[in-house]
Amino acid sequence: MKNENRLLMQGISKQYPGCKANDDIELQIKHGEIHALLGENGAGKSTLMKILYGVVKPDQGEILWNGRVASINEPADARALGIGMVFQHFSLFESLTIAENIALALGEQAGQPATLASRIKATSEQYGMPLDPERRISTLSTGERQRVEIVRCLLLDIQLLILDEPTSVLTPQEVQALFKTLRQLKQQGCSVLFISHKLHEVAELCDSATILRAGKVSGHCSPKQETPEAMARMMVGDDTPISNDKQRAQLSDGIDDFVSVSELSTTPEGLFDIALQNINLSVKPGEIVGIAGVAGNGQEELLKALSGEQTNAKSSAIRFGNQVVDAMSPLKRRRLGLAFVPEDRLGRGAVPEMDLCQNALLTSFDHGLVGKGLFDKGILKQNKIKALANKIIDKYKVKAAGNHSQAVSLSGGNLQKFIIGREIEQAPKFLLMSHPTWGVDIGAQVAIHQAIIKLRDQGCAVLVISEDLDELYKICDRLGAICDGKLSPFLPTDEVPLPLLGRWMAGDFGLPRAAPSAAHVSDGKVVPLPTKPQTSSGASL
Numbered sequence: 001m002k003n004e005n006r007l008l009m010q011g012i013s014k015q016y017p018g019c020k021a022n023d024d025i026e027l028q029i030k031h032g033e034i035h036a037l038l039g040e041n042g043a044g045k046s047t048l049m050k051i052l053y054g055v056v057k058p059d060q061g062e063i064l065w066n067g068r069v070a071s072i073n074e075p076a077d078a079r080a081l082g083i084g085m086v087f088q089h090f091s092l093f094e095s096l097t098i099a100e101n102i103a104l105a106l107g108e109q110a111g112q113p114a115t116l117a118s119r120i121k122a123t124s125e126q127y128g129m130p131l132d133p134e135r136r137i138s139t140l141s142t143g144e145r146q147r148v149e150i151v152r153c154l155l156l157d158i159q160l161l162i163l164d165e166p167t168s169v170l171t172p173q174e175v176q177a178l179f180k181t182l183r184q185l186k187q188q189g190c191s192v193l194f195i196s197h198k199l200h201e202v203a204e205l206c207d208s209a210t211i212l213r214a215g216k217v218s219g220h221c222s223p224k225q226e227t228p229e230a231m232a233r234m235m236v237g238d239d240t241p242i243s244n245d246k247q248r249a250q251l252s253d254g255i256d257d258f259v260s261v262s263e264l265s266t267t268p269e270g271l272f273d274i275a276l277q278n279i280n281l282s283v284k285p286g287e288i289v290g291i292a293g294v295a296g297n298g299q300e301e302l303l304k305a306l307s308g309e310q311t312n313a314k315s316s317a318i319r320f321g322n323q324v325v326d327a328m329s330p331l332k333r334r335r336l337g338l339a340f341v342p343e344d345r346l347g348r349g350a351v352p353e354m355d356l357c358q359n360a361l362l363t364s365f366d367h368g369l370v371g372k373g374l375f376d377k378g379i380l381k382q383n384k385i386k387a388l389a390n391k392i393i394d395k396y397k398v399k400a401a402g403n404h405s406q407a408v409s410l411s412g413g414n415l416q417k418f419i420i421g422r423e424i425e426q427a428p429k430f431l432l433m434s435h436p437t438w439g440v441d442i443g444a445q446v447a448i449h450q451a452i453i454k455l456r457d458q459g460c461a462v463l464v465i466s467e468d469l470d471e472l473y474k475i476c477d478r479l480g481a482i483c484d485g486k487l488s489p490f491l492p493t494d495e496v497p498l499p500l501l502g503r504w505m506a507g508d509f510g511l512p513r514a515a516p517s518a519a520h521v522s523d524g525k526v527v528p529l530p531t532k533p534q535t536s537s538g539a540s541l
């Protein structure tokens with residue numbers, strides 16, 4: 001049984017206008033194996049999964065499930081077969097409880113309402129991710145929300161669990177807990193399909209992998225026998241750089257901060273907002289400062305305060321250069337040199353129904369050299385707008401049918417590349433970014449990091465707020481964390497060992513308690529602690 005296919009998708013093709021998203025794809029998954037689906041942005045992974053889960057109809061091909069042809073026309077059909085899917089973006093109602101959310105998602109498949117809560121409790125405990133069914137979603141951490149989505153799948157007679165980029169929102173401890181659950185499922189014969197751009201995790205967890213390129217299967221491998229670099233090569237080919245040298249900023253003394261935030265506190269507007277408490281922060285021209293943290297700890301509120309989405313006429317806590325900006329709108333702040341990449345790419349980063357030309361114009365029209373000439377006396381200069389969109393598409397290797405493509409038709413990673421390119425091309429003085437390479441493939445990550453570092457070296461102040469610790473360690477010159485609306489101290493990145501950052505993320509804001517020869521052990525490696533920590537200018541201690 002173990003060597004037989006649980007799932008065989010064969011000859012799957014799907015054509016979108018101007019793009020063949022899946023081209024004669026075959027995917028085999030055996031009983032009780034953890035299978036990775038890899039591929040660069042736009043390779044066709046999400047399309048294939050949407051076909052399997054009944055969200056998209058293929059033009060051609062068939063699905064064999066436990067040896068029999070299956071007809072999957074909607075998600076309920078997939079669930080009835082035992083296929084569960086956890087999407088990148090959770091679809092949970094904040095004000096409802098865990099049990100109410102699961103009952104809504106599963107409908108009749110949730111079974112008897114009277115026993116649902118006890119089944120949730122029992123199943124979540126059985127798989128090592130305990131949940132209290134009566135808790136409201138708004139009180140849960142991101143890791144706990146993901147548990148709700150997984151337990152929702154496990155309540156059914158699950159035979160295949162599909163996870164799309166499941167670890168990008170988790171802390172390192174939560175990732176290990178998730179892997180334990182997935183291995184337990186595998187032991188019980190359940191198959192797992194794991195979609196990820198984090199190749200070291202794929203190498204640690206997965207038994208086999210299928211690699212897609214430009215809509216076709218380009219290869220297979222056994223991740224445990226490959227290095228992450230070798231897998232990256234299979235995904236992106238030989239021509240794309242897959243690593244960056246660490247190049248920390250060389251700042252000379254006496255440079256004034258471009259961004260300074262002093263004693264910023266906010267009052268929550270919505271029921272689930274976090275109050276920022278006495279935030280002190282600074283970013284100099286020519287440095288990249290990173291803020292780590294588990295989602296929902298005030299990142300959103302800090303971004304809104306800095307971008308001007310939430311203004312505060314009563315305070316004078318935030319300055320760009322020597323200008324107080326608290327009461328200024330986003331447009332006025334952009335005129336002072338702000339560029340902004342929000343976490344939510346569809347909706348805040350781009351307007352889904354607008355094409356790439358219109359989306360390029362949205363934030364560039366009023367901005368410095370780039371915006372110059374895009375309109376004149378109220379008339380839009382279409383040729384110049386098209387040239388700008390084409391420049392971003394070419395330079396940032398955005399895969400799209402053309403500048404007329406709607407933002408919503410781009411794959412997640414490609415839209416992210418477009419938004420980052422649009423903002424970097426404005427040559428800002430202050431680049432504010434949330435989770436800049438979320439869902440972006442390894443080749444594009446390297447290109448984006450290089451572009452950010454180049455901008456820094458030209459004197460831009462860069463602030464990155466991210467849950468991706470690998471990314472923060474790679475590009476930031478100084479690092480701190482946010483927890484419950486408060487900021488930790490900031491130290492030069494090379495003086496922040498992972499355990500210290502983990503403590504800061506959990507709200508323990510002490511500086512290293514280091515004797516000169518002290519060291520932490522992290523992931524089996526000894527990590528020396530700094531002996532002379534320096535705090536950032538004014539960071540709260």
Ligand SMILES: Nc1ncnc2c1ncn2[C@@H]1O[C@H](COP(=O)(O)OP(=O)(O)OP(=O)(O)O)[C@@H](O)[C@H]1O
Nearest residue numbers: 016021041042043044045046047409410411412413
């Ligand atoms: N609704 C749509 N209309 C037009 N084109 C689409 C649509 N959905 C996807 N595409 C195109 O199909 C191709 C494959 O997209 P898909 O989302 O499957 O890629 P992916 O491998 O999941 O990428 P990523 O890693 O960035 O999420 C992309 O070029 C995308 O632009």
